[in-house]
Amino acid sequence: MDSLKGTGFNPMPNLVDIAIPDSKDVLLRGLNYFTRNAEWLPEYEEIAAWLSGNNGRGLLCHGNCGRGKSLICWKIIPLLLNHYCRKIVACYDAQQMNADIDAVKAKHIIYIDDIGTENLSVKFGEKRLAFCEIVDEAEKRGKLLMLTTNLSLDEISQKYGERTMDRLVAITTRVKFKGESLRK
Template sequence: MVNVNFNEALKNLQIAKVDVIRKATSFSFGTVPECKKLFEDAFKYVDHTARPFIWQHEYDHVVNWMHDTRGKGLFLTGDMGRGKSVIIMQVIPLLFHVKFRKNIHPVSAEEIPNKLEQIANRPFVCIDDLGTEAAVNNYGERFEGFMRIVNVCETNLKPLFVSSNLNSEQIMKRYDERTLDRIARLCKVVKFEGVSLRPQ
């Protein structure tokens, strides 16, 4: 049997500035009741539509994620008008700034073709309405920018926050199976179902 001292090897690698440990940063916004109140207060604070706030069952999944993110971001998918964009574009940035003084800069997916590198290089990647963007055209080379963003997030274990009306099959068809697999690894996926909550 070989006697291996990983601790000694790790110390030597750290001295040589070689990082071999892969571990995503986890966050906790508090206990589940604290997270529920924080989420509701933040949602009410940023959402000034005419409709009153009504708790939706999908929010419970977001609250459980807030209690312990387990190193994952959020991927909100499903029916339109259920609050996915409000959560990704307003609530998440507000919560991270209030609790951790972290600045998250959300973007619309339509900005990906023109701001691909800027988006991919941010410490937190936050994209609304995935699937509405055009392909990137880089001197005649056309490719899906979101696939490159997901690769960067996976390589660097960056938190990824996304909303989309696309389902799993549509994501796999537009991007690929590898991207779908990486989304599942990087994010807690929450499916939003039901009628639109937007004022009629």
Template sequence: MLLMCYQHEVRKRRIPFQEDKETLEKIEKAAKWLTGDYKVGLLLYGIVGSGKSTLGKAICNLIGILHNSSISSERKGVFRVSALDLAKNVANDPMYFNKLKNQKLLFIDDIGTEPASVKSWGNEFSPVVELLYARYDRQLFTIATSNLKDSDFGERYGIRIADRMEEMFERIYYQNKSYRK
């Protein structure tokens, strides 16, 4: 089912799905993460254009399909936000930031593209760091994508958050070529 959701995400951009070994392996790893007893988060990181966001969106779509087709009357889905939008909105709306910290299911796209810090009501802080701290403390389901390398997380966000990310996230590294070319 995850493969079908991934194919749908690719087709939405009006490009053909390229069924290659690397993509299928990553989809399989993500499916195992979803169905197994693994870490609470999944980090998809690596080369630009390699399918990280596509897989993240496919996982979100699959979760939405499965939750919304269940007997339960409660509709659930994964709340999605880009790191750049997070930084823009958090400065203007503290309630929005609290909403993100408490989402049961969250997908943060493109960590590392946001400004390192923002000012909100005269205070300076790093929205991604604060959000990851909060989600780590609560052990909440979090999917994230990034073009950063392993060593870049510590350099950009500090060793404390990099260490927490190590504990919190299963990782799938992308080193294949960009599909956008």
């Protein structure tokens, strides 16, 4: 394996490891900062476990709207990764991802909000499936993906195909958000 590294081919990509001490307490403090009197939900336990040791895997938060997926992944986790791990998260929504696929692919730690709301990317007649390309790139290069969506895992598979879903299963920890919206 080491002899291959000199050729530019890296058979074992450098994964992004995260280990934040007291992650449950830190996550709760982040929730309280943004929402005041946050209610601790069962799915937050899984997010805290991921923050305490992700084993090089990304995070796919899926399920019902209004449960805190975007707040946690767009506002809180990037702050925590910067503070505790000295890592910068490049944050995009699905439309931004589509508008500049190559810029997104160039980042190593990527958050994409609201997967499934984007259309096919068409520039100068060239059609591209931005999300599929980014997931493929993440698997090949060891990039850390954090994703949120209101789609179910089956809907993700239907929209993007079995191949992309299989890659997501391999490179992310999936957390299902269920229950009524907390927005008031």
